[in-house]
Amino acid sequence: MRADSLPRSFARAGYLALLSFVVIAVGGCKTEQDADDPFILGVPPNDAYLGVEYAYNFGAFDSDDILDYSLTNAPSWLALEDTTNKARQGVIMRGVPGLTGGSRGRDDLGTTENITLVANDGSSAGAQPFEIEVQENVISLAIEDFTEGEATEAPEERDSRCEAPELGETGSQTYDVNIYDDDGSVIDTEQRTTDTYPVLVRVLLDQPSVTRVAVAFELDSSFNPSRCDEGFDPPHQRCENGAANNNEAIIGKDIVGLGTASEGALPVPSYLEYQPGDEGFLSKGVITLEPGITECYIRLEVIEDSEPEPLETLNLRLTEVRSGLAGLGSSNSGVRELLRIEDNEPSVRLETTSGGTRDAINVGDTQEYVALISGERTGAYKVKLGEDDDSEVILGEDFIVQVRDENDDWTDGEILTFEEGTGEVHFRIRVPDTYTNGQLENDRFILLGLDERYQSGRENFAATADADKLRVNINELTSPLAVGESAGFVPTDTAMGHDGRLFVAGYRVDDGNRPWVRIFNQKGDMSEQRLSEAAVTAGAGPVIGFAEREVEEGGDDVTRYEFVVSFGSDETPAGDPSGNGVDVHTLLYFFDTAPDPDSYVLVWDIVTGTSGDDIPRWTGIDEGSGYVVNTGETNGQWPNESAAGGVDSFLQRIDTTVDGNSVVPVVAWTRQVGSAGHDESVVGGSTSASSPLLIGSSSGAVRGEPQLGRRDLFFYVASSADSTINVNQRGTGGDENPVNAIYGTNNIWMVGQSNGRYRVESENTARSLQRSQLNSQAGFALSYTTAGDVTRAFTFNDEDDVSTESLNAVRPYDGDILVAGRTNGNFAQSEGNSLDNPILARIRLEDAISDDGETENESREWRRQLSLGGAEGDIVSLENYRDDEITALVRILGATSDSWEIRLFTGEGHPLH
Known part of the structure; x- marks a missing residue:
């Protein structure tokens, strides 16, 4: 029973309860102690604190005699309470470490063992040994972040708390500030008087002291006006507001203990005393906690200014105990806590005119953007635009910012002015037609924000909003790029490679239908190479995949760039008839920097197949292990597999193995899956799922799965030659016929067309795909987990549901999904169209909420319809360049022949050609 800091009546009640318990226990248990011997009840607490009363009420039991008590081996501060009630069966032990027994102070710290209370009835004695550890009564600080312009709310009143100081009024602080020229030189000093807002720091004493505890405190900042950025001397903006002083609060300018003219509005409570610090402001002092108080308050004042500032920090320190007994931390070495001050200046973010933060611009073009200001403000505010440190181009050299002048004309300049009541200001970015990327392969990009070095310390400039910088890719390919034609090179697949290279796989009609790959850089320059002497079989055109992998070479980790091409041919690699139907030809290449110029070198090639026709539909490289995966269709039977009948799907893994001094391909396994009496169509695959993945469609029951409609989706993974394959056959009672599929955003995405409108319905935790009938054909995009x-x-339908839409391509882009195909109607505000136009759309997967609570969709969810100048065509393939540009392979239909072009779009769907 612990009785320190409790009423004696409460301790007495506890004693009686414990006594009752002991009596019952004695009655029910046999002990070796004589029942007539004195019996001491209770064990005192082990912990005591300097300056805090320690008391414990022992109980005792004896059958008939009055007891005498004595305390042996006790510390000097501890004693038994004298009492005149000789009939009392118990005794109170009490003391105050550091004070009673000689006021030894900290000499009483530590543990005393084998303290013994002895009770004697004259003939026998009972004893209770125990120990007590005397600890520091720790004083500490509890601090929350402060914000300019906001006062702390008053805490609730409690018996153990000080009365909170006045917080309902603003104070005032007068201080000097430097005025800077455009280059940051100090041209003048100005005195300002600014409102301050009171904030509280809680001072906490672990235990209630029996005496007053007075502690000295002070604000402590690392700000040093003589510490400058390299190349600058004080006084200068790059000293006071330079990188060396970044995030350092200035005492007297950002925060103070008591403002220079605050005491009238903010009277100082009696327990606080403020004193001037080294800066001459009242930034230190003494706080006194009366006996019994465990929580008190240091009031500080945050100074309201009109300068944009980063999060500012400084320390509040408890430096000395002036009176009483308290420990400055557990080791009594001092208390230091970080204060953080958040700025409240209006903030500005930069966006495209559609509300996005990523764009692309052609060399020689000018594009308009918008700056938006938010937050409370009075009067006009400005911002100066500047490139971020991570920007790859330089403002004023590689690109120009233009603003409106007083005549509303565009002029070169970087300072925007937001008049009071104006929420947005437009500006332009111009890339001179003299701009060049030089020998760099990747496009360079602008990363535009606010010039914080310029703005720091300048009044009425807005801060940078907590938002992405405006990123604008500079595109040098300013016209559509011709990549193929029916009588020459016919593109069949694309892949985005390293350093912005676009790989276009296909076959050349003018070269006996042999497979070729064309590689384009970001400027449109092309290199090409023939892949094989074997001719491509009609309908089995090359598919291509690319991977960037980390591999070990010569004990070093290096980045390896590889691409794989698969195609179907009824010839051998030498171009001779195979006599074995159509087989799969797979070739792996890597980028070799040893030749001059750099080139892609064949690693290995392999022909695999059955006695029937085997057509690859997708190929890829695992980025971890480097194995190759093919997915496709077969009407034969792969080794150790069973043919279901008709055309089955196959999923194949090919490993790269070292054989002596050579690197050779080895087929690890090929799995075959189909439905009885029906044909399967394969439209995609992936090496990014948990195991190799195949995606297709079927009008049958694939491996016995229930058939849902006329044509269903299906997909499955395989991990080994004998792993269990669980087919997921999905769809509705209608006809789902995908033509392309990917694995992206941790989901399988399939696109195609049907005359149904699709939606996902949820009931409890289960979701289901639902379909309703349309009047016309529309494109669809469906997403599933691999489970x-x-x-x-x-x-994706026209507004009036009368035209025909088809989707051919799908690709992840900046966390969203792109789809593309064609329409012969009004897909995106193209009134009266009857031609087949390419279409491109972006699906937003995550909604962003604007400041006014509305969902922002314009920049991240859009539809575009591309006119081909009277010609017809569609988008047959999509690639994503670094989330900066959308690369589309566009087929243009001609009267006698077709042609193919590469066209580029911004992330908001605007054409760059």
């Missing part, structure tokens, strides 16, 4: 759960469904 078979539907996640999203989108339908």
Whole structure:
């Protein structure tokens, strides 16, 4: 029973309860102690604190005699309470470490063992040994972040708390500030008087002291006006507001203990005393906690200014105990806590005119953007635009910013002015037609924000909003790029490679239908190479995949760039008839920097197949292990597999193995999956799922799965030659016929067309795909997990549901999904169209909420319809360049022949050609 800091009546009640318990226990248990011997009840607490009363009420039991008590081996501060009630069966032990028994102070710290209370009835004695550790009564600080212009709310009143100081009024602080020229030189000093807002720091004493505890405190900042950025001397903006002093609060300018003219509005409570610090402001002092108080308050004042500032920090220190007994931390070495002051200046973010933060601009073009200001403000505010440290181009050299002048004309300049009541200001970025990327392969990009070095310390400039910088890719390919034609090179697949290289796989009609790959850089320059002497079989055109992998070479980790091409041919690699139907030809290349110029070198090639026709539909490289995966269709039977009948799907893994001094391909396994009496169509695959993945469609029951409609989706993974394959056959009662599929955003995405409108419905935790009938054909995009759960469904139809839309391509982009194909109607505000136009759309997967609570969709969810100047065509393939540009392979239909072009779009769907 512990009785320190409790009423004696409460301790007495506890004693009686414990006594009752002991009596019952004695009655029910046999002990070796004589029942007539004195019995001491209770064990005192082990912990005591300097300056805090320690008391414990022992109970005792004896059958008939009055007891005498004595305390042996006790510390000097501890004693038994004298009492005249000789009939009392118990005794109170009490003391105050550091004070009673000689006021030894900290000499009483430590542990005293084998303290013994002895009770004697004259003939026998009972004893209770125990120990007590005397500890520091620790004083500490509890601090929350402060914000300019906001006062702390008053805490609730409690018996153990000080009365909170006045917080309802603003104070005032007068201080000097430097005025800077455009280059940061100090041209004048100005005195300002500014409102301050009171804030509280809680001072906490672990235990209630029996005496007053007075502690000295002070604000402590690392700000040093003589510490400058390299190349600058004080006084200068790059000293006071330079990188060396970044985030350092200035005492007297950002925060103070008591403002120069605050005491009238903010009277100082009796327990606080403020004193001037080294800066001459009241930034230190003494706080006194009366006996019994465990929580008190140091009031500080945050100074309201009109300068944009980063998060500012400084320390509040407890430096000395002036009176009483308290420990400055557990080791009594001092208390230091970080204060953080958040700026409240209006903030500005930069966006495209559609509300996005990424764009692309052609060399020689000018594009308009918008700066938006938010936050409370009075009067006009400005910002100066500047490139971020991570920007790859330089403002004023590689690109120009233009603003409106007083005549509303565009002029070169970087300072925007937001008049009071104006929420947005437009500006332009111009890339001179003299701009060049030089020998660099990747496009360079602008990363534009606010010039914080210029703005720091300048009044009425807005801060940088907590938002992405405006990123604008500079594109040098300013016209469509011709990549193929029916009588020459016919593109069949694309892949985005390293350093912005675009790989276009296909075959050349003018070279006997042999497979070729064309490689384009970001400027449009092309290199090409023939892949094989074997001719491509019609309908089995090359598919291509690319991977960037980390591999070990010569004990070093190096980045390796590889691409793989697969195609179907009924010839041998030498171009001779194979006599074995159509087989799969797979070739792996890597980028070799040893030749001059750099080139892609064949690693290995392999021909695989059955006695039937085997057509590859997708190929890829695992970025971890480097194995190659093919997915495709077969009407034969792969080794150790069973043919279901008709055309089955196959999923194949090929490993790269070292054989002596050579690197050779080895087929690890090929799995075959189909439905009885029906044909399967394969439209995609992936090496990014948990195991190699195949995606397709079927009008049958694939490996016995229930058939849902006329044509269903299906997908499965395989991990080895004998792993269990669980087919997920999905769809509705209608006809789902995908033509392309990927694995992206941790989901399988399939696109195609049907005359249904799709949606996902949820009931409890289960989701299902639902379909309703349309009057016309529309494109669809459906998303599933690899476990078979539907996640999203989108339908792409014309507004009037009268035209025909088809989707051919799908690709992840900046956390969203792109889809593309064609329409012969009004897909995106193209009134009266009857031609087949390419279409491109972006699906937003995550909603962003604007400041006014509305969902922002314009920049991240859009539809575009591309006119081909009277010609017809569609987008047959999509690639993503660094989330900066969308690369589309566009097929243009001609009267006698077709042609193919590469066209570029911004992330908001605007054409760059």
